[in-house]
Amino acid sequence: MQDFDILVVGAGIVGIASAYHLxxxxxxxxxxxxxxxxxxxxxxxxxxxxxxxxxxxxxDNQTLAxxxxxxxxxVQNDLGIDVGMDSIGYMWxxxxxxxSAAEGHIRRMVxxxxxxxxxxxxxxxxxxxxxxxxxxxxxxxxxxxPDVAHGLFGxxxxxxxxxxxxxxxxxxxxxxxxxxxxxxxxxxxxxxxxDRIGIDGxxxxxxxxxxxxxxxxxxxxxxxxxxxxAAGAWNNKLTDxxxxxxxxxxxxxxxxxxxxxxxxxxxxxxxxxGFNPSGTLPFVILPKSGLFIKPVKESNEFWIGCEDEVNxxxxxxxxxxxxxxxxxxxxxxxxxxxxLKEYLPQFAGVRPSRMWAGLYSYNTLDNMPYVxxxxxxxxxxxxxxxxxMKGDSLGRLVDAVYRDGWDAEASLYGDVxxxxxxxxxxxxxxxxxxxxx
Amino acid sequence: MQDFDILVVGAGIVGIASAYHLxxxxxxxxxxxxxxxxxxxxxxxxxxxxxxxxxxxxxDNQTLAxxxxxxxxxVQNDLGIDVGMDSIGYMWxxxxxxxSAAEGHIRRMVxxxxxxxxxxxxxxxxxxxxxxxxxxxxxxxxxxxPDVAHGLFGxxxxxxxxxxxxxxxxxxxxxxxxxxxxxxxxxxxxxxxxDRIGIDGxxxxxxxxxxxxxxxxxxxxxxxxxxxxAAGAWNNKLTDxxxxxxxxxxxxxxxxxxxxxxxxxxxxxxxxxGFNPSGTLPFVILPKSGLFIKPVKESNEFWIGCEDEVNxxxxxxxxxxxxxxxxxxxxxxxxxxxxLKEYLPQFAGVRPSRMWAGLYSYNTLDNMPYVxxxxxxxxxxxxxxxxxMKGDSLGRLVDAVYRDGWDAEASLYGDVxxxxxxxxxxxxxxxxxxxxx
Numbered sequence: 010m011q012d013f014d015i016l017v018v019g020a021g022i023v024g025i026a027s028a029y030h031l032x033x034x035x036x037x038x039x040x041x042x043x044x045x046x047x048x049x050x051x052x053x054x055x056x057x058x059x060x061x062x063x064x065x066x067x068x069d070n071q072t073l074a075x076x077x078x079x080x081x082x083x084v085q086n087d088l089g090i091d092v093g094m095d096s097i098g099y100m101w102x103x104x105x106x107x108x109s110a111a112e113g114h115i116r117r118m119v120x121x122x123x124x125x126x127x128x129x130x131x132x133x134x135x136x137x138x139x140x141x142x143x144x145x146x147x148x149x150x151x152x153x154x155p156d157v158a159h160g161l162f163g164x165x166x167x168x169x170x171x172x173x174x175x176x177x178x179x180x181x182x183x184x185x186x187x188x189x190x191x192x193x194x195x196x197x198x199x200x201x202x203x204d205r206i207g208i209d210g211x212x213x214x215x216x217x218x219x220x221x222x223x224x225x226x227x228x229x230x231x232x233x234x235x236x237x238x239a240a241g242a243w244n245n246k247l248t249d250x251x252x253x254x255x256x257x258x259x260x261x262x263x264x265x266x267x268x269x270x271x272x273x274x275x276x277x278x279x280x281x282x283g284f285n286p287s288g289t290l291p292f293v294i295l296p297k298s299g300l301f302i303k304p305v306k307e308s309n310e311f312w313i314g315c316e317d318e319v320n321x322x323x324x325x326x327x328x329x330x331x332x333x334x335x336x337x338x339x340x341x342x343x344x345x346x347x348x349l350k351e352y353l354p355q356f357a358g359v360r361p362s363r364m365w366a367g368l369y370s371y372n373t374l375d376n377m378p379y380v381x382x383x384x385x386x387x388x389x390x391x392x393x394x395x396x397x398m399k400g401d402s403l404g405r406l407v408d409a410v411y412r413d414g415w416d417a418e419a420s421l422y423g424d425v426x427x428x429x430x431x432x433x434x435x436x437x438x439x440x441x442x443x444x445x446x
Numbered sequence: 447m448q449d450f451d452i453l454v455v456g457a458g459i460v461g462i463a464s465a466y467h468l469x470x471x472x473x474x475x476x477x478x479x480x481x482x483x484x485x486x487x488x489x490x491x492x493x494x495x496x497x498x499x500x501x502x503x504x505x506d507n508q509t510l511a512x513x514x515x516x517x518x519x520x521v522q523n524d525l526g527i528d529v530g531m532d533s534i535g536y537m538w539x540x541x542x543x544x545x546s547a548a549e550g551h552i553r554r555m556v557x558x559x560x561x562x563x564x565x566x567x568x569x570x571x572x573x574x575x576x577x578x579x580x581x582x583x584x585x586x587x588x589x590x591x592p593d594v595a596h597g598l599f600g601x602x603x604x605x606x607x608x609x610x611x612x613x614x615x616x617x618x619x620x621x622x623x624x625x626x627x628x629x630x631x632x633x634x635x636x637x638x639x640x641d642r643i644g645i646d647g648x649x650x651x652x653x654x655x656x657x658x659x660x661x662x663x664x665x666x667x668x669x670x671x672x673x674x675x676a677a678g679a680w681n682n683k684l685t686d687x688x689x690x691x692x693x694x695x696x697x698x699x700x701x702x703x704x705x706x707x708x709x710x711x712x713x714x715x716x717x718x719x720g721f722n723p724s725g726t727l728p729f730v731i732l733p734k735s736g737l738f739i740k741p742v743k744e745s746n747e748f749w750i751g752c753e754d755e756v757n758x759x760x761x762x763x764x765x766x767x768x769x770x771x772x773x774x775x776x777x778x779x780x781x782x783x784x785x786l787k788e789y790l791p792q793f794a795g796v797r798p799s800r801m802w803a804g805l806y807s808y809n810t811l812d813n814m815p816y817v818x819x820x821x822x823x824x825x826x827x828x829x830x831x832x833x834x835m836k837g838d839s840l841g842r843l844v845d846a847v848y849r850d851g852w853d854a855e856a857s858l859y860g861d862v863x864x865x866x867x868x869x870x871x872x873x874x875x876x877x878x879x880x881x882x883x
Contacts, residue, residue: 152652214781215589249760254810323686325762344651373691
């Protein structure tokens with residue numbers, strides 16, 4: 010295997026966006042992506058809900074997401090490459106108490122240029138067919154379901170197509186000269202002394218050591234000047250053995266696809282008018298357990314999930330095989346459906362036709378992503394379930410750190426300056442994100 | 447098994463100090479400590495180097511350690527209970543570049559009341575028998591060993607006896623009415639809905655859930671109003687399965703006991719005069735790899751170790767059995783001894799007579815400890831190798847959080863106020879520690 014200047018491990022959205030920006034800004038360098046699966050975006054990126062929003066509580070997340078969304082819009086509208094951007098909007102349904110708690114966040118969103126629009130209870134009842142804003146049933150009381158008193162709508166939010174978006178980066182990366190090795194997983198980082206002596210047991214503690222590439226699952230070595238670990242939920246499996254914390258804690262997250270056909274009130278809901286040019290319901294978040302409803306008009310269905318934080322394990326080293334993480338029919342039945350039917354009774358008795366699971370890769374410190382270098386190494390991750398919508402910005406940050414070091418000032422899309430060290434641990438300076446879905 | 451108000455998992459220094467302060471300040475409450483081993487301080491506390499210092503770069507660490515050291519001194523001098531406090535001092539040997547980099551830290555230490563004294567190269571050569579300040583050999587050049595240009599001495603630093611210190615807390619805790627269950631390990635945290643309905647599968651996502659105690663390895667349950675997880679390197683094993691990050695990353699650390707007998711120049715070094723009332727060498731840190739030398743006059747030996755950061759794995763879930771973590775003779779030979787013999791040639795060819803290993807429990811975010819509550823739970827840890835010297839302060843913080851919640855203002859020993867939320871993650875506000883040994 011020949012040597013490379015840069016080796017990127019992982020072709021999820023963050024890995025392939027990083028590879029693209031690295032190759033584009035260092036056209037003379039040889040860049041290789043190593044991916045365990047057969048194409049880009051096939052693991053957790055492809056299993057994700059693939060929503061985008063700029064309505065975060067953290068101004069850092071607002072900046073990272075806004076810029077990436079602008080870039081994706083540019084790709085679709087200016088370059089003419091469809092990446093599935095569909096600005097259906099986010100509608101946060103809130104109780105009185107939730108809105109009070111959010112007012113500070115909303116003020117700061119507006120100050121930072123994030124567009125939001127408020128809905129009254131009455132407007133919500135008119136606009137969302139079947140919405141039960143007042144919770145009076147025995148089940149509602151048992152579950153402590155709050156009344157819906159307000160709506161907060163984010164128009165610069167919506168859904169995208171992760172397979173198209175990662176496909177765009179793949180093609181652009183390859184066109185710029187980059188290479189991708191599919192169906193090969195990186196088993197281990199190679200750690201070597203910078204100045205090899207040739208004694209057994211190197212590197213010793215008194216040697217300066219560096220990452221020199223990876224060992225693949227088939228035993229071959231790929232050597233590189235810089236190795237970028239962008240393996241998402243699996244970051245720790247590569248970095249922990251060499252003594253660098255990968256800082257990723259994975260949790261299983263589930264999605265349930267519920268058909269809208271056959272139940273007229275579900276069809277009315279799916280195609281609720283007045284919110285967006287697509288003529289569909291926005292992405293709706295209920296005021297309990299972060300339960301969300303995504304309209305998917307092409308397949309005439311909703312994708313439904315929730316925050317799923319109750320007693321759900323964290324994993325530092327999740328299994329490589331995502332097929333082992335199964336969606337649970339009982340979870341829809343006993344957890345999701347119970348809440349859903351109270352706010353939108355047309356879902357009563359309606360069951361999912363498909364379901365799947367993937368992994369969120371949390372940074373449990375502040376729910377914000379990280380980018381940091383070590384010798385010969387850049388680690389990126391921790392996007393805590395919102396990697397798709399920040400992928401372009403994280404890719405530009407990885408590239409900036411590669412070219413200018415830990416304190417690089419990256420230029421995000423739209424000439425937005427952002428200092429990479431803010432997302433490091435040694436010099437971390439980001440606002441915690443409180444709205445994780 | 448009867449119910450308890452408070453259950454503390456782990457009787458290392460942090461667990462037993464927490465139990466003591468909890469019981470002392472809530473005399474009417476029933477407090478139980480569950481410990482896997484047969485007595486207090488038998489795992490990593492007992493395997494540690496058991497040094498204490500207030501010379502940290504983080505003002506938070508300075509405060510936490512200074513107050514705890516004052517308390518340990520009070521126990522020994524005022525209460526008349528020997529905990530082995532021996533203020534031999536810390537001597538940091540520094541190169542010109544290291545001192546320059548440290549000047550800012552030193553200024554802030556002095557401003558925060560930390561006493562330090564500077565030594566010139568000449569003073570060091572006179573005071574430390576055999577010290578080779580100028581590095582000119584081929585081996586030195588190969589290892590890039592810097593010259594020793596300065597010494598920084600911390601007099602409010604020294605060694606203590608962890609078995610005596612944890613024994614003091616054990617006895618005082620039991621005398622105050624606390625109970626300890628030895629030789630029983632907590633296998634799992636019990637997570638339950640606050641309001642149980644009686645349906646299979648609780649807690650559901652719409653229920654408010656809480657930690658209600660632990661399941662022991664023998665299958666019995668111990669129920670408690672509040673469970674304190676103070677399991678050090680093993681925190682994640684308890685908290686991760688319920689979806690709370692234990693935030694501990696463990697690394698093996700080794701100590702090598704080298705006899706001073708038979709080599710006159712080693713005896714001279716062990717009993718170097720002029721530094722402290724004990725008439726021994728201080729704890730000396732060489733300017734390479736954090737290599738340290740601890741004089742142990744009772745057994746006429748030195749304990750030697752180093753930072754050991756090169757290619758040393760992090761573990762999120764280390765084995766329970768510390769006997770599996772072996773010290774490595776080759777590590778002394780190829781890593782430690784190579785450096786040691788260049789600065790102190792009397793160690794040339796001298797080998798350790800005993801060696802052992804334990805686990806540091808790092809908080810890789812900022813090398814600072816954490817204390818945070820969840821419902822029915824308090825998690826404490828991440829002391830990053832300096833838990834013994836901060837144990838009393840962490841115990842008081844756990845107690846303050848128990849009594850007054852996440853934003854409690856603890857009163858550390860000496861009436862030093864310290865807000866507990868500074869050590870949480872949700873409201874973290876601590877300075878990173880840069881001097882981890």
